[in-house]
Amino acid sequence: MDSYRIAILGAGNVATHIARHLHFKGHRLCAVWSPTEAHSRRLVEELVAGCPSEPGGGLLATADLNELPGDADFYIMTLADRAVSEVLAALPECGGIWLHTAGALPMEVFEAYRDAFGVLYPLQSMSREVAIDMETVPFLVEGSSPEVAEKIVQLAGSLSNRVRLSNWSQRLRIHLAAVFANNFSNHMLHIAKELCSREGLDPEWLVPLLEETFRKAVSVGPAAAQTGPALRDDRETMEKHLALLKDDSEWAKLYTFISRDIAAMAKRK
Amino acid sequence: MDSYRIAILGAGNVATHIARHLHFKGHRLCAVWSPTEAHSRRLVEELVAGCPSEPGGGLLATADLNELPGDADFYIMTLADRAVSEVLAALPECGGIWLHTAGALPMEVFEAYRDAFGVLYPLQSMSREVAIDMETVPFLVEGSSPEVAEKIVQLAGSLSNRVRLSNWSQRLRIHLAAVFANNFSNHMLHIAKELCSREGLDPEWLVPLLEETFRKAVSVGPAAAQTGPALRDDRETMEKHLALLKDDSEWAKLYTFISRDIAAMAKRK
Structure with a gap:
């Protein structure tokens, strides 16, 4: 070398x-x-x-x-x-x-x-x-x-x-993908941790879930790994969650937008 | 037993x-x-x-x-x-x-x-x-x-x-946190993968980034682990990213909302 x-x-x-x-x-x-x-x-x-x-x-x-x-x-x-x-x-x-x-x-x-x-x-x-x-x-x-x-x-x-x-076009696109993959997924983890800490719940309880999230996204791909109320169109659960977020209007908005996009993905499958 | x-x-x-x-x-x-x-x-x-x-x-x-x-x-x-x-x-x-x-x-x-x-x-x-x-x-x-x-x-x-x-209140709150930690972070990975696949870029390139994202979120916590244009308030980069998302209005909306929330978090720190 x-x-x-x-x-x-x-x-x-x-x-x-x-x-x-x-x-x-x-x-x-x-x-x-x-x-x-x-x-x-x-x-x-x-x-x-x-x-x-x-x-x-x-x-x-x-x-x-x-x-x-x-x-x-x-x-x-x-x-x-x-x-x-x-x-x-x-x-x-x-x-x-x-x-x-x-x-x-x-x-x-x-x-x-x-x-x-x-x-x-x-x-x-x-x-x-x-x-x-x-x-x-x-x-x-x-x-x-x-x-x-x-x-x-x-x-x-x-x-x-x-x-x-x-080339430049590829680099910019993969940079955008990296923002979703890293910065944005990391922010979801931040919100999860805040929701726990605030209520005196130990955020450590979420660690096995985090490990599984990334392990599955890599092994079977994020689309196949998706679960949860948005994918199931479980509106009662989503209403209960939004009620918990009534004092966090930005997080409630994020919750609604991301859930809607997960539902749209489920329909396209 | x-x-x-x-x-x-x-x-x-x-x-x-x-x-x-x-x-x-x-x-x-x-x-x-x-x-x-x-x-x-x-x-x-x-x-x-x-x-x-x-x-x-x-x-x-x-x-x-x-x-x-x-x-x-x-x-x-x-x-x-x-x-x-x-x-x-x-x-x-x-x-x-x-x-x-x-x-x-x-x-x-x-x-x-x-x-x-x-x-x-x-x-x-x-x-x-x-x-x-x-x-x-x-x-x-x-x-x-x-x-x-x-x-x-x-x-x-x-x-x-x-x-x-x-109790019920704890369970519902941790369930909400789990939706952010798992379903929503997983959806960010899905969008990242889609953005790559669509342009013929190999989504495998993102795997080391995914591994690091989750490893750092667990080891130093997601707030300390955050990086990227939203945290740095790098508006030129965010504008370039939004231009790439001009035909994906839902993802552009998500991009804007999540970036805004990351910036708000950075200010509170």
């Missing part, structure tokens, strides 16, 4: 996991830039602590774009979508391949600013404090030329076994 | 799993009643096949309520909520403890018809073809007297390690 010299822009959840794993896989991180210097310093300290045999001096923590080394192989931008263009516009001239890690941002955002660029989008939800099995994360990648794409595939392949070339 | 003589009314998903496990745990099933005789026969055949040393003749499959043996210890009704009262009204006189397995049905539904009764509610989603680890399923139980409750706790305890006495 080629070992690359890499600079990270951003020091949030995605930066932390990507940097950790790049470091662990033997790539040479040369700098972490963040608009908040304490954040870049925190990430650099963690990375240096994770590999004490390497001299810490080789890895720069900075909040100054002008301090970024100009000779890295890759510059990976793990910034909020709207920050990517702002930072690109403020950058000094330098070489290397420029990447962002966003699902909903086209590769063309780089066009006015850089020659070689692409996308390294990890299809996974990342929180700093929760470890990730990076080898199983699908990486959707794209490059400004076949040669650049090949290099990005190599970089991604050193992190994960599931690397796929994907 | 006491071994009970048990009749099952209903032959659907819950009946199948409960009967299988009661049988496996050494209780003596004496009858399966279902309004559709083929259904009771199918369940009986499966149970007898699962334990070939026992004479099949001891376990009756019937669609006639008058054929139900009058001397069982327990009669477990795993019927649709609205069918429970109809069946109770049509039953001949007999003894034993009468149970239903519903989350949203009060115990008092039995009052006009039976002397000893209660509830045996498994807090789990069950599909006939997917095996269940019954020992981990929380059973919420209630009895018409302390003595009856004690017997139901014993029966439930032979199936599971997580038996809890719960």
Whole structure:
């Protein structure tokens, strides 16, 4: 495997996991830039602590774009979508391949600013404090030329076994699907937990149900796994539930809309 | 452990799993009643096949309520909520403890018809073809007297390690929470899968994300695990997603409502 010299822009959840794993896989991180210097310093300290045999001096923590080394192989931008263009516009001239890690941002955002660029989008939800099995994360990648794409595939392949070339339209659509699969299903779990906690019921009681929910969705598929009052068109039960939600008008609305959509799905089957 | 003589009314998903496990745990099933005789026969055949040393003749499959043996210890009704009262009204006189397995049905539904009764509610989603680890399923139980409750706790305890006495209000609330935790989160996974399939994207790409979603919701809690454009108030990304949903007005509505609720949660934090 080629070992690359890499600079990270951003020091949030995605930066932390990507940097950790790049470091662990033997790539040479040369700098972490963040608009908040304490954040870049925190990430650099963690990375240096994770590999004490390497001299810490080789890895720069900075909040100054002008301090970024100009000779890295890759510059990976793990910034909020709207920050990517702002930072690109403020950058000094330098070489290397420029990447962002966003699902909903086209590769063309780089066009006015850089020659070689692409996308390294990890299809996974990342929180700093929760470890990730990076080898199983699908990486959707794209490059400004076949040669650049090949290099990005190599970089991604050193992190994960599931690397796929994907165009912008595919990436945006799978990003939308990921919002439903992760953010929205997670929010349903949040509401369930709140409903229990509020009434002094132990949310731990729901854990076997959660485990089963995801296990079945993966093994038999969510359509076959569906159960419950909406699927059965059990209106009496739905009325009782809505009565419990009378002081939570937003949750009552969600309950009604989602139940209606489950019923519509059942009819189409 | 006491071994009970048990009749099952209903032959659907819950009946199948409960009967299988009661049988496996050494209780003596004496009858399966279902309004559709083929259904009771199918369940009986499966149970007898699962334990070939026992004479099949001891376990009756019937669609006639008058054929139900009058001397069982327990009669477990795993019927649709609205069918429970109809069946109770049509039953001949007999003894034993009468149970239903519903989350949203009060115990008092039995009052006009039976002397000893209660509830045996498994807090789990069950599909006939997917095996269940019954020992981990929380059973919420209630009895018409302390003595009856004690017997139901014993029966439930032979199936599971997580038996809890719960009143009607607790049961209905946890049933509502379970609808969000299971039915609704599962529907989000269904929509995600549909969005991928439709565009020729492999829904398998989402599997690591699903596994992580649920693993994090259990380990750090769904509120801490939340990520995504709604939490970040990333309106540009949300607009791009809504543009993709322009021909799916119901899903666009769901997208907007759930995103709004995630944003409201983020503000309360």
